[in-house]
Amino acid sequence: MIDPNIDRVQFWIVVVVLGLATYAIRFSFLGLLGNRVLPGWLQRSLRYTAVAVLPALVAPAVLWPPATGGEPDAARLLAAVVTMVVGLATRQMIIAALAGVVTLLGLPFLL
Amino acid sequence: MSASRESYLRGVRAALPFAVVIVPFAMLFGLLASEAGLQLYEIVAFSVSVFAGASQFAALHLLQDQAPLLVILATSLAVNLRMLMYSVTLAPHVGAAPLGVRAVMAYLLVDQSFALSVAEYDKRPSMTLPEKTAYFFGAVTPVLPLWMGSTVAGALAGRAIPPEYALDFAVPIAFLAMTAPMIRSWPHALAAGLSVVLTLVLTFLPYGTGLLVGSTIGMAAGAGFEYWREKAAT
Numbered sequence: 001m002i003d004p005n006i007d008r009v010q011f012w013i014v015v016v017v018l019g020l021a022t023y024a025i026r027f028s029f030l031g032l033l034g035n036r037v038l039p040g041w042l043q044r045s046l047r048y049t050a051v052a053v054l055p056a057l058v059a060p061a062v063l064w065p066p067a068t069g070g071e072p073d074a075a076r077l078l079a080a081v082v083t084m085v086v087g088l089a090t091r092q093m094i095i096a097a098l099a100g101v102v103t104l105l106g107l108p109f110l111l
Numbered sequence: 112m113s114a115s116r117e118s119y120l121r122g123v124r125a126a127l128p129f130a131v132v133i134v135p136f137a138m139l140f141g142l143l144a145s146e147a148g149l150q151l152y153e154i155v156a157f158s159v160s161v162f163a164g165a166s167q168f169a170a171l172h173l174l175q176d177q178a179p180l181l182v183i184l185a186t187s188l189a190v191n192l193r194m195l196m197y198s199v200t201l202a203p204h205v206g207a208a209p210l211g212v213r214a215v216m217a218y219l220l221v222d223q224s225f226a227l228s229v230a231e232y233d234k235r236p237s238m239t240l241p242e243k244t245a246y247f248f249g250a251v252t253p254v255l256p257l258w259m260g261s262t263v264a265g266a267l268a269g270r271a272i273p274p275e276y277a278l279d280f281a282v283p284i285a286f287l288a289m290t291a292p293m294i295r296s297w298p299h300a301l302a303a304g305l306s307v308v309l310t311l312v313l314t315f316l317p318y319g320t321g322l323l324v325g326s327t328i329g330m331a332a333g334a335g336f337e338y339w340r341e342k343a344a345t
Contacts, residue, residue: 022162025194026197029198030216048330050165051303053322062283094132
């Protein structure tokens with residue numbers, strides 16, 4: 001945690017704008033555009049947004065955890081790898097997360 | 112029992128197993144938001160306004176890092192862009208429903224209600240419009256109260272847990288656990304892998320912009336790879 005104090009003005013702007021914009025995304029075709037078809041390249045790209053953004057968002061914290069002052073940490077690295085591998089193998093988010101947590105909490109006792 | 116009512120109940124039953132994912136995930140959000148110093152009413156406002164877990168985690172994470180406002184909004188919205196696909200896919204099925212009904216459906220369009228409804232519409236092509244909307248509302252009926260209730264429960268638990276137990280690594284684990292099952296093909300793996308590598312390489316860029324550049328290139332590479340594979344297959 002760099003600074004636990006979240007700027008309140010920024011927070012409320014995010015709550016309102018993110019809420020409205022997310023609603024606009026959901027409402028778009030369902031509410032307004034009906035049966036219009038998106039271009040193929042755009043449809044294809046949309047399928048890859050979440051899978052590209054989510055892991056990249058946390059990658060720096062995996063390699064350089066703020067909790068250790070930015071020093072790479074074996075337990076955190078291994079926990080991230082175990083989470084990914086178990087998630088790929090089982091396709092179950094909750095099992096992957098549990099495997100990661102167990103690795104993170106259990107490893108310091110083994111080393 | 113009317114056909115719509117039956118569809119509604121089928122949707123409810125299909126969505127119930129998602130509780131095992133939604134409850135811990137929402138509790139974690141409430142817990143982290145509370146440890147970040149947000150008040151209960153602020154956390155509830157956040158969940159009610161956005162109602163999209165992954166983007167809420169992303170926004171919270173970036174708010175704490177004091178990223179620029181535009182970066183926070185662009186990154187969190189990018190996480191929700193997949194819902195444009197959901198909206199496109201549902202439109203032909205329920206586009207004939209009254210506007211008010213579709214306006215409510217839009218708010219309730221989440222991963223679970225989308226995935227269950229589309230699977231059901233494909234499985235039962237003879238469903239009528241009222242049955243289709245009823246099934247959709249059934250599929251989101253357990254999700255909404257579980258998400259909101261568990262967020263509050265997590266926020267209350269967060270106030271009871273001393274800050275030194277801060278789960279700094281909970282978000283990385285949650286996001287990786289969310290991502291791994293989404294990697295269903297080599298193009299998905301390329302999109303995720305390239306985006307991660309580029310974001311790490313570009314950390315020298317002003318905060319958060321490396322992520323936007325990296326994930327955009329990763330996304331385009333995944334889509335391009337998929338296109339190339341389809342071409343090569345024909």
